Amino acid sequence: MVETSSRASPAAPSVARAYGAVIRSRVAAQTAYRGSFAFEVVGQFAIGLVDFSEIYVVFHQVRAFGGFRFAEVALMFGLATCAFTLGDIAVGHVERLPDYVRSGQFDAMLLRPLPALGQLVTSDFSLRRLGRFAFALVVLAASVSRAHIHWTPARVGLLAVTPVAGAVIFCAIFVATATVSFWLVEGTEFANAFTYGGNYLSSMPFTIFDRAVRSFFTFVVPAAFVGYLPALALLGRDDPLGLPSWLSWSGPLVALLAAAVAGLVWRTGLRHYVGAGS
């Protein structure tokens, strides 16, 4: 009801070109100061390194963590961090929605002839996070070659699709939790618990968490489908905690489902914002 797409006349430029122009301008604005941009990218690479050192330190003390060897946990970390950084680059800035609402910038978006979510998503891109993504790719490549994976075409496909599916899952989490700020003025902390919290959990073997946390971050916030479960499928291992093995292969499906749910949450939030709800 709230979003209605408009039809352009045949001679007019398309919606895709409209978004293209906006995205190009955002990229240009960020990379305008080359020196500082390069510095930020390197800084993000370093942050990835620090995150990973946590796992490295643990394996300096023990040979297995949660029942998994170093290369296996690194595989989970690599998958999860690739997914998170991609999702963060694409839509991470939706967490600024409360500021946009307060400053009136969100209303300005509603006065333009494009869907509000599309404008919000294309309003910025944190390209400096490419540094962290690059580090995650290095970890992923190194762990894949050392984790003794028995390669089949299905596993190659799963490895290729998983970071993208994981990114979609994180995009969904970002959008759904940012929407909360339509109801709560200070919704950012709430959102962070799921986005950054989800990122942390998804890069760990789920065997180390207790049952309630595991269930919540598998079936409510699907963080398990980003790193842990696809890693099990790639390694050919069953879930030590008894989840059926087909679930380890369902990341891409779960991603579609998460995106659909996030879309619904957004629509409900926008309806509330324009005063159609409550």
Added chain:
Amino acid sequence: MIVDVEHLRRDYVVRRRAGRFARTRHVVTAVDDVSFSIAPGECLGYIGANGAGKSTTIKMLMGILLPTAGRVRICGLEPVAQRTVLARRVGAVFGQRSQLWWDLPLADSFRLLGAIHRLPEALWRSRLRECADQLELDELFPTPVRELSLGQRMRGEVAAALLHSPELLVLDEPTIGLDLLSKERLRGFLARERTERGTTILLTTHDLTDIERLSDRILVIDHGRLAFDGTLPALVSRVGAERVLVVDLVEPAAPLADVPGTVLRTVEAGGLRQHLAFRPEQTTAAAVVAAVAGRVQLRDLAITEPDIEDVVRRLYLSGG
């Protein structure tokens, strides 16, 4: 009718603390049973005190807020349900809701808006040329929006709202904070936009001169209700608003108590400065000035206009 509003109402639910956990729920009606319509090419002044319901009405017209009750049609469309379609046919300059990208040069904002409104290249180019010439924007094109002065930014905002040649232009306090020259230039531009293109304008303002220069019709909203719908002279005569002529004389003179159609309000500096109030429907400023000049020698003069808050207050006191 380009704007059609029938029995429009908007309630807000306000929750207040009433103890540690308890909240009481109050319904506040911001806009109450408002009906009006605007014909194509008309310029309507929408005035009222702060908090009277102006912004709430505009939000409902633009599709940012859903009415609690009543019916709104803009260009025949239902604003909230058809918001993105409507956005291509209306333009708005609305408070803090800037359409410009603060971190980009002004020219880039117009390029982006052209893309967002999906304007064909040639159309976009010619329309931007037109706006840039009339609002003198060329010199500002390379400047990042965050570095523009208030007046410069307002010219940019008006151009941004008009770039897609909307049928309806909604302006919320377009001249607030501008210096006299900028105000006058902006009014001149809006008046031309209306006569040359037939653009319909809805304007909220605290400045009666905006209304005098631009609008042929005024709506006054007070406490959410429509208190007046008519022309400015009709409003002024109804509430008995006064203009005041302030004259500075070359030499002190006796109080000018006998000028036809005026009432002597105050005498300052031993008769060097005198304030004469008159009602616009009874006499004209020119007649009063001529009558004063016939009696004494003038050094300087000024006319103070009735202030809009004052007019609205008088309207309210006179029983709506």
